[in-house]
Amino acid sequence: MTALEETLATAPAEALSRMRAAVPLVQCITNYVAMTYAANVLLAAGASPAMVHAAEESGDFAAIAGALTVNIGTLSPDWVAGMEAAIAGAHGAGTPWVLDPVACFATRYRGQVTRDLAARRPAIIRGNASEILWLGGTSGSGKGADAGDEVAAATGAARRLAAETGAVVAVTGAEDFLTDGSRGLWIAGGSPVMPRVTATGCALTALAGGYAAIAEPFDAALAALMHFAVAGERAAATAAGPGSFVPAFLDALAAVAPGDMGLQRVRPA
Amino acid sequence: MTALEETLATAPAEALSRMRAAVPLVQCITNYVAMTYAANVLLAAGASPAMVHAAEESGDFAAIAGALTVNIGTLSPDWVAGMEAAIAGAHGAGTPWVLDPVACFATRYRGQVTRDLAARRPAIIRGNASEILWLGGTSGSGKGADAGDEVAAATGAARRLAAETGAVVAVTGAEDFLTDGSRGLWIAGGSPVMPRVTATGCALTALAGGYAAIAEPFDAALAALMHFAVAGERAAATAAGPGSFVPAFLDALAAVAPGDMGLQRVRPA
């Protein structure tokens, strides 16, 4: 087996076991729409969420958290100050942090904030194809919060962004792409219902934080993508639509076992 | 058939087909309680929600959105600034906007903000009877966020408010009333469980935005009311209470077909 194949064979299952044993504290600075869902996703999966955003305490909290996630979905100047304080606290304490550049292409303000955050050494960046295309320097066709581009169109931008920032980059969509600049993987699974539930991507970012608290960034992102892919597939099998998908998905996140995080859904790029 | 009867016979079904084909981008400035539910309602129904509120970007975003909705549920000065910037952006770009005057009668601050917003040419105003009574110049008996008045008591205030503001006015309750000042309609359906789910009215406002992006205000508001009425009725038939109603309702919103948006639930006032 190559080093990559070895990673694939054991790392995701081990990461899930380790996360459930550690129940890591994950500080999420995320948007108003995603907060409840992201918290429930972390609790179901096996981590302990804490939504702490104000500059008065976000840096202190990042020093005790196992990981920090920063999502710009509903940003405003006060929150950006809180994000910056939290990232500074995270760097000071060696806490890894994850960036979710929601709709970074949509307005000038959003673009500026995202470029500034991306330069602050996130361990992982997770976005849809339109976001990663924009952040990787290519103009895509996203509009609003939903991707207007295919993941396959964003693999070059993802590799470039990884090389520039030092982050592991995950591009999520019908199939997900993961890269650290040199290695590249495709992860299959999930369901077409998932983009019809708001904050699905934001919640995945939160879960990447859960794994980043107990594993290296590449393995952490891979485990989060696989956990979502398996649970999404299972939930879709029983759900009657986007409404009943949500409880089924949370139940499935809790029920996924390490042995379910199997190689068969991953292929090298 | 009269012009109104023609509208009723075809407009709602056509609007649903058109919305699902266009998947319009709907900018929602709504309250913290409603955000997730409103976003999920729009996604289930067939539109693309984006919660963008900060003055730094809300005007820019309104120029690319298909419609804007403004809901004052959890207002504060920063958010009012964002609402005003968004409305200015919407006017500049010809984007229709929808006003939801949550509990406008409850405090002086809320009342002042609402009067100011209502004067900025919304395409649609959606409220409960107490809100429309207050905004139409009559003192009702609302208290907190829930209506203390019957829809039938608010039809005069609704017509007056429509004439004054130029907006189509929807008064929602056990039965809904819709008017543009001259035309008036009653829409039946839904379920008594709906007021026991928080943000049901706010989510309906968001959906009115989804339809306003692809239809004239009167037809848009009518389609949103009918879509809710049908889906609410169906969800209530299977739900065991207000908790199981939510996933069932979102599933039903996604499942409603244009042919379900039938005339039989509408009668002229």
Next chain:
Amino acid sequence: MTALEETLATAPAEALSRMRAAVPLVQCITNYVAMTYAANVLLAAGASPAMVHAAEESGDFAAIAGALTVNIGTLSPDWVAGMEAAIAGAHGAGTPWVLDPVACFATRYRGQVTRDLAARRPAIIRGNASEILWLGGTSGSGKGADAGDEVAAATGAARRLAAETGAVVAVTGAEDFLTDGSRGLWIAGGSPVMPRVTATGCALTALAGGYAAIAEPFDAALAALMHFAVAGERAAATAAGPGSFVPAFLDALAAVAPGDMGLQRVRPA
């Protein structure tokens, strides 16, 4: 029967009947994560929630509300100003208020705000063991938003805190402890799934507000704890995990009858 036994035998059932008849207006200043769930819990249980937080109106609103609840989960300076204005309004109007000191031990800022709020005569304080230990002057082992201590370890701190503040103190966990400084009760019930749903404690605080609007603080807190204990037990019996627990729990809160609020789950400390 002792006075306490008489309370236990009739007060919770009477409180539920009275709350459902009055549908009290409960002003909740709570965190972003909890807002929707807390509102749905109040609506399902039989009260009318209103999330009104801005200093511009929170004091006015507290004067018309039946009760006020203040939860510091996602605090920031603007919100603290709104909390203080609301508490002042509540005191002016004789409106009881309930404090939820979420993760008060986690950062200096959080600790300062909590100590200040606790000194403003709340009628009820509800927290987990780590929060009550910290607030009662003992250092616990909480981290983030989840308790790291057993309820049994916090009974002394709870009695001390009740004596110091004049509040009834509820410590919630696998079993709940309630005290007014002299009386002490254990309430059994609920389910291990409940801490895997975010904002369960915050929603219980909101419900304590619903009951505080129509009953004395001790009886109100007891009724809220029992209502949650019964509904949680029932929901867990049908749920397949933390996701399906939520709709089942809301349905159960609505379905619990006064006769279900029975003595058998309560024992004196």
